[in-house]
Amino acid sequence: xxxxxxAVAQNTFRQTLRERLFLNIIIFGVFxxxxxxxxxxxxxxxxxxxxxxxxxxxxxxxxxLIALLVGVALVHQEIDRKTLFVVLTRPVRRWxxxxxxxxxxxxxxxxxxxxxxxxxxxxxxxxxxxxxxxDVLAIGMCWFEAAVIAGVxxxxxxxxxxxxxxxxxxxIWLASATTDDLLRLTQMAGGMPHQVAxxxxxxxxxxxxxxxxEAVIYQQxxxxxxxxxxxxxxLIYSCFLLVLxxxxxxxxxxx
Amino acid sequence: xxxxxxxxxTFYVGFRxxxxxxxxxxxxxxxxxxxxxxxxxNGSGKTTTIKxxxxxxxxxxxxxxxxxxxxxxxxxxxxxxYLPEHPTFxxxxxxxxxxxxxxxxxxxxxxxSETAAKKHLHRVGLEHAMNRRIRxxxxxxxxxxxxxxxxxxxxxxxxxxxxxxxxxPIGRKxxxxxxxxxxxxxxxxxxxxxxxxxxxxxxxxxxxxNQGKLQRVGKLNDILSETTRGVSVRxxxxxxxxxxxxxxxxxxxxxxxxxxxxxxxxxxxxxxxxADSIQAGARLExxxxxxxDLETIFVRSLGGEEKAS
Numbered sequence: 001x002x003x004x005x006x007a008v009a010q011n012t013f014r015q016t017l018r019e020r021l022f023l024n025i026i027i028f029g030v031f032x033x034x035x036x037x038x039x040x041x042x043x044x045x046x047x048x049x050x051x052x053x054x055x056x057x058x059x060x061x062x063x064x065l066i067a068l069l070v071g072v073a074l075v076h077q078e079i080d081r082k083t084l085f086v087v088l089t090r091p092v093r094r095w096x097x098x099x100x101x102x103x104x105x106x107x108x109x110x111x112x113x114x115x116x117x118x119x120x121x122x123x124x125x126x127x128x129x130x131x132x133x134x135d136v137l138a139i140g141m142c143w144f145e146a147a148v149i150a151g152v153x154x155x156x157x158x159x160x161x162x163x164x165x166x167x168x169x170x171x172i173w174l175a176s177a178t179t180d181d182l183l184r185l186t187q188m189a190g191g192m193p194h195q196v197a198x199x200x201x202x203x204x205x206x207x208x209x210x211x212x213x214e215a216v217i218y219q220q221x222x223x224x225x226x227x228x229x230x231x232x233x234x235l236i237y238s239c240f241l242l243v244l245x246x247x248x249x250x251x252x253x254x255x
Numbered sequence: 256x257x258x259x260x261x262x263x264x265t266f267y268v269g270f271r272x273x274x275x276x277x278x279x280x281x282x283x284x285x286x287x288x289x290x291x292x293x294x295x296x297n298g299s300g301k302t303t304t305i306k307x308x309x310x311x312x313x314x315x316x317x318x319x320x321x322x323x324x325x326x327x328x329x330x331x332x333x334x335x336x337y338l339p340e341h342p343t344f345x346x347x348x349x350x351x352x353x354x355x356x357x358x359x360x361x362x363x364x365x366x367x368s369e370t371a372a373k374k375h376l377h378r379v380g381l382e383h384a385m386n387r388r389i390r391x392x393x394x395x396x397x398x399x400x401x402x403x404x405x406x407x408x409x410x411x412x413x414x415x416x417x418x419x420x421x422x423x424p425i426g427r428k429x430x431x432x433x434x435x436x437x438x439x440x441x442x443x444x445x446x447x448x449x450x451x452x453x454x455x456x457x458x459x460x461x462x463x464x465n466q467g468k469l470q471r472v473g474k475l476n477d478i479l480s481e482t483t484r485g486v487s488v489r490x491x492x493x494x495x496x497x498x499x500x501x502x503x504x505x506x507x508x509x510x511x512x513x514x515x516x517x518x519x520x521x522x523x524x525x526x527x528x529x530a531d532s533i534q535a536g537a538r539l540e541x542x543x544x545x546x547x548d549l550e551t552i553f554v555r556s557l558g559g560e561e562k563a564s
Binding site for chain 1: 362
């Protein structure tokens with residue numbers, strides 16, 4: 001089983017690295033960091049805050065875009081090209097395939113974060129800041145956030161076309177990133193809007209749990225338990241989404 | 256080796272989920288170590304049946320099994336190689352990397368997989384291009400790569416969906432020879448096609464399907480023999496006395512210098528004549544049954560008898 005998972009993951013890793021979409025998103029991430037450097041140089045005071053604010057956001061958006069846009073094609077494309085038909089006639093279970101694809105994508109995202117993180121660190125040094133542990137942890141949290149988005153993308157990809165999946169996934173991403181704010185906003189209004197916001201809050205993943213960027217920008221102290229809780233939340237939620245993707249794929253007819 | 260019993264499948268298409276019957280009550284078996292041709296026009300249910308056999312779709316009714324295991328289980332997967340119709344593989348890999356990868360999925364170690372990949376790529380005639388990226392492969396090279404991956408894991412049964420489609424005559428000949436070699440090695444080959452000359456040259460048994468229904472199944476020779484309308488026999492080295500006897504018994508015979516050609520309506524009579532002539536010292540030059548070719552039988556089975564004639 002492990003050998004097959006590794007084989008699928010390795011292949012997915014190689015495949016995603018060659019996706020033009022992936023390269024474009026990486027260029028976007030690099031552009032955001034470089035933009036942060038330029039803006040830091042023309043902004044009065046706290047250039048490191050500007051770099052952190054724009055740079056970390058850029059890295060987070062890039063990681064989530066890779067997870068979503070590359071992830072939504074991972075399974076559907078294979079069905080479309082019939083490659084999956086051949087794979088599934090080998091002793092590969094459908095859940096092994098889904099998990100292998102997911103692991104391959106997450107490896108690509110990890111590599112991207114390392115690359116973007118290095119550029120980010122270099123940029124901080126250029127604006128006379130320094131790379132702190134909080135920066136590294138904030139970038140690490142981007143991986144867990146992307147892990148959840150990738151889980152959503154793989155689940156959607158198991159039954160829907162990439163275009164539709166990307167649309168739905170984008171909606172889920174935006175809603176998931178704002179559920180906390182939505183809940184707070186509707187609390188004042190109360191009634192039905194608040195109940196709906198509550199439903200969305202519990203139904204969708206809460207991506208704000210992974211967002212330590214503001215605390216890092218203002219160099220606030222973060223409890224290590226908060227990091228660990230966010231990691232555990234990300235892993236549990238990703239596992240749940242992977243089970244969902246596996247169930248969908250197991251029931252799907254390969255027409 | 257393969258058993259399909261009462262298989263039925265309906266797909267639901269469009270927004271209103273209209274039912275479209277793909278296969279209705281399909282029953283046939285494939286024996287060990289034979290080449291079985293699965294014939295039918297486009298949309299006749301061949302690929303649907305193959306997909307159900309491979310557990311890629313679920314049957315609405317019926318049971319399907321391969322190598323003694325139900326299609327829905329994993330038990331058969333170590334023993335079956337599959338080539339889909341119009342396959343698309345990872346174009347960023349080389350042929351060698353792709354075939355090695357499928358070997359690893361089949362449970363082989365990296366070393367075993369690489370050794371087997373080289374062997375099978377050599378066998379399908381791709382050794383010269385195995386380190387080139389698949390992106391640059393021709394249609395024929397693509398198909399050969401697909402065949403090489405199907406051979407990984409030393410399968411007892413090969414299921415090939417339209418393996419000759421898109422190949423040039425030389426490529427088709429090579430694949431035909433490979434299929435015959437695989438049978439001679441003791442493997443079973445089940446392949447779907449609508450290229451009938453290939454079937455006549457390779458298959459032991461065939462099934463003809465149309466509109467999701469099995470029309471005919473049986474030994475290719477038996478199916479062809481059923482339509483035999485007569486036999487043409489030509490003998491040479493015929494003695495004067497035998498020539499005189501032939502002239503006497505078969506007034507329509509075409510006689511030459513020491514040879515004779517006779518048309519028989521009855522195959523048994525032709526066989527007796529052939530045996531008697533050989534006993535009398537003549538040499539058999541031709542024994543040609545007049546029968547429909549597979550194409551005519553195929554078209555007739557599909558209900559297009561007028562077209563055939």
